[in-house]
Amino acid sequence: MELLVLGLSHKTAPVAIREKFAIGEEALPQAAERARAVTGCKETFLVSTCNRVELYAACDDASAVEDALGAVMAEVGGATPGLVRPHLYAHMGPLAVRHLFRVASSLDSLVVGEPQVLGQLKAAYESCRKGGQTGPTLHRAMERAFAVAKKVRSETGIGRNAVSVSSVAADLARQIFGELSACSVLLVGAGKMGELAARHFKAHGTRDLFVANRNFDRARALAETLGGHPRGLDELETLLTHAEIIVTSTGAANHIITTAMVKRALKARKYRPIFFIDIAVPRNIEPAINGLDNVYLYDVDDLSVIANENLASRKREAEAAEALVASEAERFLRDLAGGAVTPTLQALRRKADDLKAAELERAMRKLGDLDEKQRKTVEMLADGVVNKLLHEVFTGLKDAAKTDRGEEMADTVRKLFGLDETGK
Amino acid sequence: MQALVPAGVGLFAGSTAAYLAALWTSKPGVLRAAHVLLALTVLLWLGILAASVPHLAEGGITRFYLGGSAIGLSGLYLVLVRRYPIAGLGSFVSALATLLAVFAMFAQRQNVTDPTLVDWLLRVHIGLAFVGVTAFAFSTALSTVYLMQARMLKQKAKTELRRRLPPLDVLDRLALRGIVVGFPFYTVALLLGSAQAIRTEHVRSSYVLAIISWVIYGVVLQARLTAGWRGRRAAILTIFGLVLALSVVAQYGFRSV
Numbered sequence: 235m236e237l238l239v240l241g242l243s244h245k246t247a248p249v250a251i252r253e254k255f256a257i258g259e260e261a262l263p264q265a266a267e268r269a270r271a272v273t274g275c276k277e278t279f280l281v282s283t284c285n286r287v288e289l290y291a292a293c294d295d296a297s298a299v300e301d302a303l304g305a306v307m308a309e310v311g312g313a314t315p316g317l318v319r320p321h322l323y324a325h326m327g328p329l330a331v332r333h334l335f336r337v338a339s340s341l342d343s344l345v346v347g348e349p350q351v352l353g354q355l356k357a358a359y360e361s362c363r364k365g366g367q368t369g370p371t372l373h374r375a376m377e378r379a380f381a382v383a384k385k386v387r388s389e390t391g392i393g394r395n396a397v398s399v400s401s402v403a404a405d406l407a408r409q410i411f412g413e414l415s416a417c418s419v420l421l422v423g424a425g426k427m428g429e430l431a432a433r434h435f436k437a438h439g440t441r442d443l444f445v446a447n448r449n450f451d452r453a454r455a456l457a458e459t460l461g462g463h464p465r466g467l468d469e470l471e472t473l474l475t476h477a478e479i480i481v482t483s484t485g486a487a488n489h490i491i492t493t494a495m496v497k498r499a500l501k502a503r504k505y506r507p508i509f510f511i512d513i514a515v516p517r518n519i520e521p522a523i524n525g526l527d528n529v530y531l532y533d534v535d536d537l538s539v540i541a542n543e544n545l546a547s548r549k550r551e552a553e554a555a556e557a558l559v560a561s562e563a564e565r566f567l568r569d570l571a572g573g574a575v576t577p578t579l580q581a582l583r584r585k586a587d588d589l590k591a592a593e594l595e596r597a598m599r600k601l602g603d604l605d606e607k608q609r610k611t612v613e614m615l616a617d618g619v620v621n622k623l624l625h626e627v628f629t630g631l632k633d634a635a636k637t638d639r640g641e642e643m644a645d646t647v648r649k650l651f652g653l654d655e656t657g658k
Numbered sequence: 659m660q661a662l663v664p665a666g667v668g669l670f671a672g673s674t675a676a677y678l679a680a681l682w683t684s685k686p687g688v689l690r691a692a693h694v695l696l697a698l699t700v701l702l703w704l705g706i707l708a709a710s711v712p713h714l715a716e717g718g719i720t721r722f723y724l725g726g727s728a729i730g731l732s733g734l735y736l737v738l739v740r741r742y743p744i745a746g747l748g749s750f751v752s753a754l755a756t757l758l759a760v761f762a763m764f765a766q767r768q769n770v771t772d773p774t775l776v777d778w779l780l781r782v783h784i785g786l787a788f789v790g791v792t793a794f795a796f797s798t799a800l801s802t803v804y805l806m807q808a809r810m811l812k813q814k815a816k817t818e819l820r821r822r823l824p825p826l827d828v829l830d831r832l833a834l835r836g837i838v839v840g841f842p843f844y845t846v847a848l849l850l851g852s853a854q855a856i857r858t859e860h861v862r863s864s865y866v867l868a869i870i871s872w873v874i875y876g877v878v879l880q881a882r883l884t885a886g887w888r889g890r891r892a893a894i895l896t897i898f899g900l901v902l903a904l905s906v907v908a909q910y911g912f913r914s915v
Contacts, residue, residue: 394821405821409820409823409826410826412743412826412828505889506888507827507889524812527891528888530811539814
């Protein structure tokens with residue numbers, strides 16, 4: 235059985251093509267079933283995320299079904315094969331296994347190391363498994379892919395550091411406050427970047443969110459969207475005494491938060507720490523406040539520098555992850571080849587044992603009354619002959635399984651010993 | 659068993675090295691190995707101290723309590739690390755424990771010439787003082803890391819170390835708890851020490867240092883609990899308080915008492 239992956243991703247197709255393949259989880263089994271109907275295709279499963287759609291298949295001969303599966307892919311996307319074909323990539327055998335492991339380990343993702351793809355892959359596989367489109371070969375490959383992804387995450391630093399401005403800000407907040415569940419966030423201004431950061435903090439379970447803006451109606455609208463409380467900008471100084479995390483993104487030309495304001499706020503809040511994130515340009519917060527005890531100020535450049543540093547660090551870690559994936563793929567292929575001869579080995583042992591039992595019974599009948607010692611000696615003789623005869627065959631098959639001749643050798647043994655097609 | 663004291667000191671130093679390696683590599687396996695090494699070190703010291711109990715009347719009480727402080731400090735860390743994200747604190751705690759163990763090793767070599775050492779009042783005084791010092795030592799380890807972490811955050815350091823050290827809030831809260839726990843023990847120890855000084859009509863310079871360190875911890879505690887004082891200044895005073903408290907210990911340990 236050979237693995238084949240056929241797909242398109244952010245690396246090969248523009249969003250205009252990818253969006254055609256946005257398939258809900260519930261529709262995946264149906265699409266996978268269409269692929270499984272292709273002659274020679276035994277097991278299939280389909281995964282669809284915003285950055286990739288991929289069809290995985292276990293088939294007798296991958297190159298023989300590639301074109302037919304490409305046509306199925308086009309059909310799934312509601313496009314003509316001619317439109318889709320230039321964006322499709324195909325990997326077979328060892329390359330397909332390596333690709334699967336790379337995808338699961340987030341080495342092929344738009345943001346290398348992002349954790350979502352593994353969850354998406356698991357959900358898609360589970361959906362097709364329940365639909366009955368998968369089988370033992372894909373099951374073994376997927377189980378191993380999930381294990382490899384876990385290993386890559388724990389043994390390399392690929393997913394360790396945040397790589398977006400918002401997530402860097404959340405990371406820094408955690409280094410100051412630990413758990414964010416006791417922290418209130420104050421968003422000053424209604425800029426897009428500020429909104430994104432506020433959403434990010436909300437997703438990290440912060441307690442309250444206040445939105446302060448010069449235009450109260452805009453503050454109210456944004457607060458409603460984010461699930462926060464609207465406030466006027468005239469309440470800013472009072473709000474500084476309550477919030478732990480302050481995000482500023484107004485279009486003001488001057489500093490709206492000054493050192494004097496922060497000093498007063500600090501005294502009122504009994505010097506509980508404050509984390510200021512100034513993502514406005516020009517800056518909204520007087521830089522000198524970073525010199526005050528228990529006050530931490532990061533502007534957009536500071537955050538970007540850390541995000542870029544983290545991205546570079548992920549890329550360095552990705553090299554170690556690639557090596558790990560390559561060795562795991564090799565190991566899996568060896569195991570898979572070993573698995574190809576296992577049914578033949580088992581069938582041969584069964585057949586030999588059945589023959590031995592029948593011949594022993596016949597011989598015992600002819601020999602008549604034998605005492606226990608004589609009976610044991612005859613049985614040992616039969617065991618010895620069978621085991622010595624099979625030993626060479628078993629060793630030869632196991633050795634062949636470690637190379638690409640495993641299936642060929644198993645086929646020969648099946649023919650020689652009169653075992654059926656599946657090795658039974 | 660007493661011959662194992664240098665080995666015990668070496669093991670504390672080894673634990674420090676293991677925790678530094680864990681901090682450097684950020685590998686969970688290395689951290690687990692460091693925890694195991696520190697736990698084994700604590701067990702060895704428990705054995706050393708248990709073996710020395712029958713001979714306390716002949717001297718070595720300072721060494722006994724110093725060893726006890728090193729055990730207490732390390733044990734406290736091994737317990738708290740299961741509950742709080744303070745794994746990055748290991749090298750600082752074990753370094754302090756190493757320092758206490760080195761004191762214990764040298765104190766062991768002193769001949770006890772003062773018969774009042776076997777006095778029960780003095781024994782309780784020293785015992786309570788060491789419980790207090792252990793708690794203060796833990797707060798000091800936390801405060802040291804606090805200062806490092808706060809500095810890195812202020813300077814926007816792009817170092818990996820910043821991510822591996824505990825959050826400021828956890829460090830600050832636990833440091834306060836250490837002082838809250840240690841202060842009553844230290845206060846009673848100081849009162850008993852004063853009673854002993856009056857009884858023997860002999861006031862040592864170490865008492866003055868002890869009172870100054872007590873005042874420092876009192877100020878930190880008062881300011882933190884009533885005025886909400888926290889952060890860098892509290893951390894610096896906590897470290898300074900321990901330096902004074904340890905200089906009292908050093909006077910006991912290095913002088914023939």
